[in-house]
Structure formats: C-alpha cells, structure tokens
Amino acid sequence: MGTALVYHEDMTAARLLWEDPECEIECPQRLTAALEGLQQRGLEQRCLRLVAREASEAELGLVHSPEYVALLRGTQALGTQELQALSGQYDAVYFHPRTFHCARLAVGAALQLVDAVMTGAVRNGLALVRPPGHHSQRAAANGFCVFNSVAIAARHAKQKHGLHRVLIVDWDVHHGQGTQYIFEDDPSVLYFSWHRYEHRRFWPYLRESDADAVGQGQGLGFTVNLPWNQVGMGNADYMAAFLHVLLPLAFEFDPELVLVSAGFDSAIGDPEGQMQATPECFAHLTQLLQVLADGRVCAVLEGGYHLESLSQSVCMMVQALLGDPAPPLSGPMVPHGSALESIQSVRAAQAPYWMSLQQQGAAPVLSPSTCSPEGKPSPLLPWGPEFKAAATQTMAALSSLLDKLCLNPTPPVRTAVALTAPDAALVLPPGVLCQERSALPEEMQAWARPHKALAQDKALTALGKVLYLLDRLLDGQVSSGIAATPAPATAATLDVAIRCGLSHGAQRLLCVAVGQLDRPPDLTDDGRNLWLNIGGKEAAAPSTFHVCVPLPGTTGGFLNCVLALVLPLAYSFQPDLVLVALGPAHGLRDPQAALLTALLRGPAGGRVLALIDEESTPQLVGVLARVLHGEAPPSLGPFSMASPEDMQALMRLRGPLEPQWKMLQVAGEAGVGVVRLRVSA
Template identity: 75%
Template structure:
C-alpha cells in the first residue's frame, strides 16, 4: 500500500495518551447527559458544542490518527490522510476548545514517540486558526518542531492570543521549536503560502531533520472559506504536500482539521491525496508575487527564529520595525465584516473559485507518469514496474533536421540518443508523459536541441537548470521564454534577468540555501511550462543532492520535468532520479553542515540583484509600506 486513506475506523486499542484522566472521564460522561446539561457543560469552554455522540466521534478521530501513524511507521503505507471529525488542534490536555475535544495530532505525535521510538517530529499546521493546543503541549519540548501559520490580524482574530505572534518561539529547552507565522491581513494566496514554506519552514525543517511529518490539515485557509477569507487554491495544497514529502523519507501523515466551504474543502483534500499518491501537482496559474504584508510576516518570523536556527541566523534576518497593516496610531486598521466591500470581495472570490474548479476538472493527468530513454540497455537498473522504458524514437527526418545543426549529434550513438530524447520530449509536451530521463553522449549539443524543440513545440517558458560543463547556448534569445540557471564554477552572477550563475556549495547547508532561497523561488516565479535539469560532465552532485533537486523541481511546471544526463552516468543515479520523478521521496542528504560565509554572502548578494525582477526571492517587506 502506498497511501493510507483513513476514515473513522475505530481503533479499539487507542489510548488517549497523557490526557487528564478526569477530563477524559468527563467527556465519556457526556454520552448520558441531557440537552440542558450538555449546553451547560459546553458553556464552560470556548466555541465547543457537545452532543451525546461527541465522545464516540472524538475517540474515533484520535484512534484514526494513531492507526495512520501505525500504518506509516510500520511500512504498511508510505504516507496517508486521516479524514476525521471532530478536529483536534485547539484542544488541550484537560480542556476542549474551538470544536476540538481531543488533540488528534498531538496524541499521534506522542504515540509515535512512545510506541515507535521516533525522536524528532515536525508538525505543520496550515489551518487558518492558530492551533494553540498543539503549541501549549509541546512548547517546552525540543523533540517536536511545531510550525503554524494562521490568520492573526495583530491579535484581533480568534483565538485572540498574544502567544500566536511570531515572537512566541517556545519555552525553556523548547525555544526555537515553536514557529508561528501570523497573517496580519486576509487574502493570502498561493505565492504567500509557497514563500512561507521556502523561506521559513523548509530551511528550519531540513536543519531539524524530522523522522516523521504530521500535518494539521485544515482547509479553512483555502479560497472560498468564510472563516479564513484567504485566496490559496486547492492545487496549492498539492504543492505544499509535495514540498513536505522530501522530508522524513516521505513519512507524512495528514490529519483533517478545519474547513467550512464544502467544495473548496473537498477539492483541496483531493489535491492532497493526489500528491500523497505521487501524482504531479497541477501548475499554479495565478501571479506568483507575495503580498507586502506576507513578506512582513515572513521577515518577522525569520528574525524571531534566527537565534535558534543556523540556516536563518547565517542570513542575517532583521525584524520588521513598522507593520504596514497597523494604522498610524499603532493600532490595527479597522475591519468591517459584512460591509459592502466584504460582500463584493466574497462575490469575486466565489467567481474565482468556480473558475479554478472548472480548470481542475479539465486538467488531465498524463497516462505515463515517468519514462526513461537510455542509449544502451542497463540490466543492473531496477525500477518500479510502471516506469516506462522508452525504445521509440522521433522520425528520422525530425532527428536529422536537428542533428545537422551540431556535428557531435551526427555520430551514430549521439544520433540514436537524440531521436529518443526528441520522442520523450514530445510526449511530455503533448501531455502523454509527465516526466522523463534521457541519457546522451553529447549533453551540451542535445540540450541546445531540446531547448529549441521545446520552445517550438508549444512550451511558452522553459526553466533550465544546468550543472557541470554546460554553457548557455550563445544564440539563445534573452526574450523571457527561457530562464537559464548555471550551478557551477566559483562566482555568483546575474548576467541578465534570465541568465543566472551560482556556485555549487560543498556543504549541505549551502546546497539547501541555494535550492530553497534561489532555485525554487526563481522556478515558482517564472512559472515554466517545462523544467530541464541537465547534468553535464563533472556536475559535482552527489546522488541524494541530485534526487532532492529533481524532486523539488517537479512542482513549478506541474510535473513536466526532463532530466538530461551524460551517457556515462551511473545506473544508481539514473535509478534514484527515476524513482523521485515517479513520486517516491528522495534519500536523506545526511547530517546538516553550515554553509560557508563566502557561499552565503555570494547568495545573498545575488538575490539582492535579482529580487526586484523575481519577487519570490524576497524575504522582507520594503521599508515605508507598500511598494
């Protein structure tokens, strides 16, 4: 089984771990209370409404979360989703809160530690409300890293807590292991959510190196939800899920939390399930430009966490001195829910959501998820059975037309390889294949042909990441249709808006900073139709690095990735790349090591040169407010 989809199956052996026994007994007793008694008990808590079936349902919800953790940690499933009600992330050990009775995710985390010996757990709470219950439970515990983004609006949004702000980082030995990203205005969208992952969550998560990822998967943070009033599309949650799947060996357990717009909720859940199954995430179609308020929040949380995390401290994060969402009197700007502007925004949001859902229904997943085209048989290459080993080639006429432009491609082996590459590329661009790997004895010349064929065969924008001894073709137009990124050499340079070069760092911290702070922001900002990952001679990547890079590049182009490799590449590297493009998690990079000061200084300087054109690179709001 690859993915476990857990419904309300009762896990009779489930124990409500470390919950207060008196509280559990009180909840059990609600099954026999009258309506008046239930109302009186409900009134003792904040936003809780008891029913005679509440305890039974809450116990099933906690049990489903435990069952999912068991399935994933015993290898029965790679990952999974628990579809449960009631949710749990607001409840505390001895108090129901916010529709939540037992804290399903917190119980699952403790269960994973006690039953399965897991030492480090990452909890990602993307519900629009702050999961203060999880924060309180683990705020002194360095074995659990808790990340939450939430609608905050300077404390004016429920649960109205000062400790929901960015400077609440945990207590005692748990300082730095609570990461709060408060949204101080509504309307946050795909670009804001992806930027938060790239610039806050993922740098810290890689440094933490979790063994298990738990998601408090609330979808009131999606477009159309009346509680959140956010603009994130259902497909954005597929991207967020894929980004988390590169952690913890892909051991990801999502547990349903909030969500109050049934169509948006159902489509968002569907997108998460598809991502867990390894399907490519649909491309993000809207403008990928983070909002000013989102950048202020990102800047605030990076500054608050910098003393605790090398990956943020080395980049010199500074706090936001003045938030644009506050009035001149330093009080939050007023909100008028239900007013004319709000109603007009709701009508506009409804129309946008309807259009987005129509596009989702029309988008089709390619029948072949992954194909490889090798220049010679590789008996030692062991692959999943549904990866296609392509033997077909483009027509001789088409191959010859391109080969005539490069003498190196007229040689027999290179000519044969070119025909296979062209056939594979055409399959990707025609929607028959999602991603592919091709080997060739003439990588530089073949890459130039692939760029030309891609742009002439329907791709409007191609993002090319080239490693090793591969130079940008001199006649490649600088017209905005191709973004060329070289990872090689010793100097970082922005030769133009669409031609960037950066050194390959020798440390895990430096490599991750390059990928998370440069490569992926450029890719998501460019919104390509096709990603080319070219591994030329002396590319310098270790197999786990190449696998992580390929896995992360699946997102920006909706899974349309073509990896071009030298014929001499090892079967091991071909195999690991094929598996990650097929949807499997990449292997671990190994122990985290700090980036060198020179590498980081060069990267920060390069980003500073580019961020005016590529706004996904930004990690701070501009001084003086909007702009």
C-alpha cells in the first residue's frame, strides 16, 4: 500500500478570457507548479500515478441539482461574451468553454482517490485538481468553485463503500460554506473549517462562518467553524487548533475516512490568506490526520495562489502521506492571543455536543471577536497598493525561508530495530532494518560504569546496541528506532541514553517515560531536557522540566492526556530528539503505545528512539516499528469518558505549566472563566 497521486493535464485548460483582477489568480500554473515541485523532489515517482477520469452526471447529482449540471454543460457552446455575462451572475467565478470538462475531471479525480483508498489499492493520496470546489453549492458556482469535489466524494464514499462516519478537514483560508450547507444537518459527516474571518470582514462575509454555527437538526455539533480574526496566524496557531479542537472531536467521532480540502492559501506568502504558516506545517497537520481512520486520508487541492509556497506546501504534504518524517517546525511555538480567543470560542460552542470538550473544562465563554460588525469594510485586495506595500516584507521572509527549508530525501534507514534476542514471531514492515551492531566495548564500559544494573553481560550487550542506534539517529543515518533492554536495566539504560544524547549533539531532549521509571537524579533543569512521566511517582519538587501525570484508565482519559498535555508540551519544547521509554508493567495497551509513539514523531522531525522491555510481545515491537515507519496506529476502540480523578489531575498540572509552555493554552488571558454576552449583528 502506498500513496496515490491523481492528476490530468486537461485540468490546466480552463483559464480567464477577460480582464478580472479578482479571478486572475486562479490560473493553470497553480497545477503545473505543484506537479513540477513533486517531480523535482522525486516525490511523484514514489507515488502511484492515476490519470483522472470525468465524473458522470449521475455522480455530480449526488450533490448538485440537475438544472445546475445542465447549465454548466451548456457553457461548452458559449462564446466569450456569453461566458462573461454568465460568470457575472455568480460571486468570484469565471467560466471557460473547457470548464465543464475540467470540473468533471476534478470530481472524478477525488472519486478515484476515494475508491483506491477504500479498496486497499493505496493507503492514502492527493488529487491534484482545479477548479477548486469547497465554495460551490447545490445550484451555484462560487469563489472559483464549480462542482464540490470533496462533498461529492463524501457522498460517494457513504453510498458506494457503506461508510457511516466521514471527517472533512478544510484548511483552506476561506470558509467552505458550500460544504457546510450540504452537510449541516448530517451527523454522518463531521465538517471542520478554519478560515480567515476578521469579524465578518473577510470574504465570503457570512454570519454562518462564525464559531457558533454548529449545524442544524440532527447535525448539531457536526459543523465546526474556527474563525481567524487576525491575519498572520502561523505554525503554533494551526497546531493549537488541531490539538485543542479538531483532534479531540475527531477521536470521539472515530471517522472511517478523512477527506482534506487542502487549500494552501493558508500558507505563508499567499496574497489571499496573509498567514505565516510555513510549508512544513502542512506535513505536521497531515501526520496528525494519519492517526485517524486507519490512515485513510484523501486530500483534494483547493486554493493556493503563491506558486512557490503552494508547490513547497504540496510537497510537504505528499512527503507526510508517503510516511516520511516531517521537518521540525520553525519559529517560536507561541499561539497568538487572537487565535486563543477563537479556539476558546469554538470549544465553548461545541462543548454541549462533545464529551471530550465537556471534560476539558470548555466553559461557556464566547469572545467578543464573534460579534459581527455592521456593514462590510473593503477587503485588502491582493492587487491593490495597500496589499503590495504590506506584502513586500512577507515575500522577502518567504524567499529566505524557502532557501533554508529542508526537503531532503528520507534518511538511508527510516526505522531500525535493535533487539537482544530477535523473536521468530516478530514480523517487521519492509524497509525496517533489524540492527545487529553495537557500540565499541570501551564506549559501552565508560557509559555503564556508574550503574550496577548494567554490569551484567546481557544488559551491557543491550546498552551497546542502544548507543550505536542513538549515534545513527544523531548523525542522520537513521530516522527512528526501537531498542529492547532487560527489565532490571531499563532505568539505567534510559539514564545513559539521555546523557549520551545530550553529549553527542542533541540540543533539546524530550523523554516520555511510561510506568515506574524515576527521573535520573543528576538531570538539571537547564532547559536542555524535559522529563515527562506518565503513571510514575509524583515529583517531590515538580518543575517546568519535570512533569508527572497519572496513567489514565479510559480511552478518553488517555486521549486527553496525550492531546492536552503531552503533545502541547512536546511542541512547546521543540526537541531535536525524543526518547519514549516503556518501563516494565507500563500499563499501556499496544494501540495506546502505538498512538503515543506515532504522535511524538512530529515534534522532533521524526527522531524518536523507543526503549522497551525485552519481554515485550513481538506484536508490540511490530506495531511500534510500523508507526515509526509512517503507518497508522491501530484503533483505540470505543471512546469512553475520562474519570473525574484523571481530569482533575490533568487540569491541576496544566495551570502552573502554561506560563512556560504556551501550547498548553486554550483561551485568551482575559477569557478564562468569564461568561460574556453574545451580540448579534
């Protein structure tokens, strides 16, 4: 199973035939630039290439009215003046004699991708298409969009493949109101959109784009809108939105398929979005989605109007779909105050419908940012002098960033496993190396000398393999690894691994220890290491670099611990190496250990070393190897609420840590515990 890339060169045929500054940015070069980027990076060659087909009119009818389809069919015979007149009847739309053909190919590409994923021909994929689709409605084109490819794909997946739960993630910078309208009363489709809103001052200027638009009828709670009320949102804001809004709901919803309306006008440099998220951020977002739905992720291109930023962002997403580690995120991981207000508002609006948010203390707090102003101020147009003056500095920053951005191929070995005695029952994925080499004897002895537990031959042999694997991780020869240690020597081996990592090049090392593993006594709070213990003893003198949390006993408790504590700490700390230590009797089920390990690939650019007890089952070793290699973790099973004790312990921890670790925050400073009146426009 691999990654599909669906494309057809005919989708570059439609183009603007008259002067229209608003529509000229939706051009054929958007596709060619993205495809050339994939080819230059060697990514297209690693994908299964599928040639897009035209969707049938019956398939278009899954969402669109027969009259609207007939109207679009008729555009093939119209002249330029007639096309311009018809285009003027819609908002930000242009038609071309080839529009009908191109739009049918865009829908057909999305349907082919869904079929390939649902039949197991591929694990995931990208449909590289135009025109985009998420603004188009049942009987109307809108915002460059003709047919709603993602909405049709969702209906197709339900009808043809019998799915009951489909998640649509729309990270385009514009609100996909067309998709929202189509599914707003449908509880089988969870629709999440973040979008530039600016107190209803940004296109499409809709009241129903705000956080309190949560669906209708049976679909209440299944529309999730996160409005950005300022420009300049960056990596920290996007990651916070996923960790504190989307992922809690998604795990509770438990989708069978994830569809992504992948608009890259939300990336740095884009004239429409004016946001600051760098291309590698989209690799991280993609990785987070891949832990859902057994990894069945189908992305469909929407917007994106800065060609270089679009191309780099598409490449990053495809690398993540292929299972490659995502480069570490650049910039400080501190969400903007305005972003926290938006996150706070959407959590409050959604809390009545989702257990996961009710337990996290999502108080009924609604920010004044949700108030809609009277009238619609003129937007900052991408062709106007105001924008050009403001964009000069952003473009210079983008050029500098892209020069530094690492799009290197995967390390020679993506994942290596070092065991003291390989089990015949162990089945490793193709491409995972079973390592037999050890560190030099004198190096082993030097590191082992302070620890009596490492004096035995078996423990010393295991330590040698750990040290050799750690060196390969730090010199870039191996991306991630798993090493087994004898149970009595686990704590000592972990201590050596931490000290060795810090002395051999790691600038910041995160250790996530599960079970009764004490923090090495000589570790100092110098900012270079962060110790996080799940299920261990409470720290005698807790600090911002020494965090202990009880092991939750339910699925909901475990997810809250990971999403609301472990990952925000990890992304705030920005480590360049992560150690995951599963001590004897650690208490995690295999799917929980796999999910924790998979999610920790992100913060350190994939550099994860998992230390496990040598008595662990071959099944655990195999599943950890698969997730470190880029595959999806197994399902956690049915969602169950966290215990009040687990939630109290988690909330008690978070408060003192928030001043240091900003990614833990879920509300603006003035909004905590305050109930505000909502004012309607």
